Amino acid sequence: MAGYSEPSFLLFSMEHMAAIGVLCLSILLLFILRRRWSVSSKYERLFALTLLVMEVFYHVWMIVTGRWGFSDSLPLELCSISLLVAIVLLWTGNRHLYDFIFFAGIGGALQAMATPVLDVGFPHFRYFHFFYTHIGIIITALYFTWMKEYRPTFIGIIKTMIILNLLLPLIFAVNVFFQGNYMFLREKPVNGSLLDYLGPYPWYILSLEGVAFLIFVCLWLLFRKWHFRDGSR
Template sequence: MSWFGGSYGDYDFNMFSASHFTMLAILMMLVGCLYIFKERLKLFQLRKVEVGTAVFLLLLEAVYHVWMVVNENWQISHAIPLELCSISLFLAVILLISKKKIVYEILLFTGLLGASQALFTPYLNYDFPHFRFFHFFMTHLLIFCIPLYFTWVKGYRPSIYSIGKTMLFLNILMPFAMIVNWLTGGNYLYLSHKPESASLLDLLGPYPWYIISLELLAFSLSIMIWLLLRKREGNLPVEKPFRRRA
């Protein structure tokens, strides 16, 4: 079971390799299908699919933790679900089961922004066909697509206040993550240092200033997402002029 082992000598992942481009192509295909077939999907009862997807995400994450334990890689400094995409995964599960609008509002921004960063610049050691490769891309693909499914198929839409809720959520989370980083020597939410691999953070200045730049960037990109996915008013009927009766 070398595909489940801890050594990545035979599975060394390279960014923008054939396997990476394949997963990006799958992402584009999934997003395109969701948008093109959104009206048809509305005709189906998809509740079992939604709950099944939530269970699948939980099982996949549980197996990932088993993999870390088996390979003696589970450490509190990096294994607890305090990364943005780990939090988004559990938000996705909650949304699929509860269908709560406030969960959608936060996941829309954390999922699209966090998962897109992870998918385009993966912080990953294991290439196809290792288990970790499948875990990484399957979870991030679903984290990216689930809020789009709720937008295009279920009819959820963000408001301008959704951005404020998301920024409040992140800023409440940040001090807690900083404390955990200090206690464990971890780097949750990349609040201690930048990732070792190439990432968007490389363009945002040195530590700790990139944290402020990242927050400003997240706010700006959230505005763009809201502008793209907000509810648009249809063409209002033209009101006929009032005529006084003779």
């Protein structure tokens, strides 16, 4: 459309805080309904389909607008990988996928919600795609924790760290080949993020490993002993 300009996204703006508010409200509702909502695979698969459709539409939008490229559009970011794993987890209920979604999914999505790498804002489709999929990752992890009583384990932390470190050299090779910056392995986000507090390149990558492990341990300690269906420990 002639004269159309895409709305810009501002960190900690009203639209940003509204998305964070939706996340908090979603978590609260899920927690409240944990004793009343009967678990059904059809709802899990329906939610998985909505996440998949949003992701497909996102890639279609990038292709149509000429934005799609091998250097930045492959699903190789942590949250992109977590989203695909969450979709499969919702569809299959495979317990082997749970630890990755609980630790890497929640950790990565929370960081993305706090400091979004987002170039367009409300009411653009990309705004809704970004926050819907990231909230979806977190809700999926908490749903399987509270509703299906999957439990995070310390072994799950180790498994998640191993998987991430096996992915890093592969993603780094893709970055070199396509001149990309997946998982910010070549440089920090230009618009600022939590990585700014973890040192210069490449040391922030090592710092991030320590921060990730610490976050995973905190999540494990927070959730490992609580039985949310009866409210007891």
